Amino acid sequence: MRGELNGLRTLISRESRSAYYVHCFAHQLQLVVVAVAKKHFEVGDFFDKVSVLVNVSIASCKRKDMMREIQRDEIEKGISNGEIKTGKGLNQEASLQRPGSTRWGSHYKTLLRLVELFSSVIKVLEYVQDEGLDNTHRSQANGLLKYIHTFDFVFYLHLMLVILGLTENLSMALQRKDQDILNVVSLVKSTKRQLQKLRDDGWDSFVKKVLYFCEKHNTEILNMENDFIDPRKPRKKTSITNLHHYQVNCFYTVLDMQLQEFNDRFNEVNSELLVCTSALSPIDSFREFDKEKLLRLVEFYPEDFSCVESVSLEHQLDIYIDNVRGDEMFADLRNLGDLARVMVETRKHISHPLVYRLLKLALTLLVATATVERCFSGMKIVKTVLRNRIGDQFLSDCLLLYRKSLFDDVTNETVIKRFQVMSERRIHL
Known part of the structure; x- marks a missing residue:
């Protein structure tokens, strides 16, 4: 899709300079994290080992129960010693979670649980190593025990935990269906600033956490002044x-x-384009309306607006915003689609043709949140191999049924009555 030479984006851009590629922001964030795992050898190796670690630790119900029992014993011991506080919602039962490349945030939850259950995981691996029936699992447990006691493992565990923790808030915000584009762009910038701050001033506090964890769990501690020994070439x-x-x-x-x-995927052009587009939003009586941003938006489409039309639009915007704010038909609109529909119904698209043209261009942009990704996920669930010849209308109806929130107010009686009047039935429903 994003190929610079023959990708779909490039082919479309050759046809039109005003065609902009806006990727799903939530998906872009996931790719940012995954890209580091693929490019940095130690980080990629760390995540591979974590995946094997989770599989070995919770491969059977017996091992899951063992981990729960070990965790319960440690909590009871901590409570009796006064090290662990008690209260409503505290000390809940926990288990390791398998990370998934398509489940955003799953890696962060896996690492959090791994830190919390570190002692329990070690005991389970020791049991598998000594008592396991499968030789493959026994050898895996032996290798994992050696790895998780190394300084490298603790270092990358805490490093990725910090990075994923900084991006978790942004990830959750990007997956909201009602997310505001302005807020999204602001969160992206804030996340980049926090990562830069961690890079500039976070080393000392980070190392203290790593060393404290090593001392607490009796793992390898390195003297930072000693010569580094590459494990791949120890001699x-x-x-x-x-x-x-x-x-x-x-x-x-x-x-x-x-x-x-972050800079490559969340580039300034797309961010500015979306910020300028948000100035058309009709929510709260056009609260986000900004004349300067809309004039800047026109500059992104030089082939659609001449110099004369750009000057004319500047004057038309003042009349437009005064006109729609005083019309009750535009009072409770929620998105740009509703705005375009009401403009046509009230024939204001004829009164404000340049504004309507700008609105149509804005509607061609993809929604830069997880909404589009959810639609594709729903389509993959509905249109399976067994339904490869499904028609457009039937697919649309199935996807409508898949979106359960649309039918919260529809009662069973209404469905039965509608189905009954469609044709004669042998029995009365």
Whole structure:
């Protein structure tokens, strides 16, 4: 889709300079995180090991029950020692969650649970290593026990936990159906600033957390002043210290890659385009209306507005906003689609042709939230291999039924009555 040479975006852009590619913001955020895992060897290896770790730890009901029992014993011990507080909603039963590439935020939840259940996971792996019936699982457990006691594992566990924690709030906001574009762009900028702040000033506090975790769980602790030994080439001198490797080659490098991916995927052109488009929003009596932003939006479409029309639009916008704010038909509109429909119904698209043209261009932009992704997911569920010859109308009806929220106010009696009058039935429903 995004290919610079022969991708669909490039082919369409060759046909029209005014065709803009706006990717789903929630999907872009997921790609930002995944891109680092693919490009950075140690991070990619870390996530691969975490996936195997989860599979081995909760591969059977017996191991799940064992983890719950170990966790319950530790909580009871902590409560009796006064180390753990009690109260409503505290000390709930927890279990590891399998991460999924298509379930946004699942990696963050997996790492959170892994930190919380670290001692329990170690005991389960020790049991699998000593008592497991499957030789494959026993060897996997043995390798995982060696890996999770290394400084590398603890370091990347906390590093990705911090990065995913900073992006989690943005991820949840982007998946809301009613998300405001202005708020989305603001959150993206705030997330980038926090990542930059972590990169510039967060090293010392980050290392303290890593070392504290290592001491608490008796894992490997490195002297940062010693020479770094590459585990892949242990006999070769690296001529750098542990501090340089973990701070520069790992911490700074991963964060720089994250920031670069943010800048590449959430570029200023798309962000500004969406911010300017939001100025057409009819919500709350056109609260977001901004004449300057709409004139800037016109500059994105030079082939659709001549110089004379751009000057004329500047004067037409003043009349337009005064006209629609004083009309009760435009009082409770929720989106640009409703605005376009009411403008046609009231024939204001004839009175304000340039504004209506700008509105039609804005409607061609994709919704930059997870709504579009949900539509495609729903389509994949409805249109399966067994329904590969489904017609457009039947597909539309099935997708309408799939969106259950639309039928919250429809009673069973109404459905039965409508079905009954469609044709004669042998029995009365």
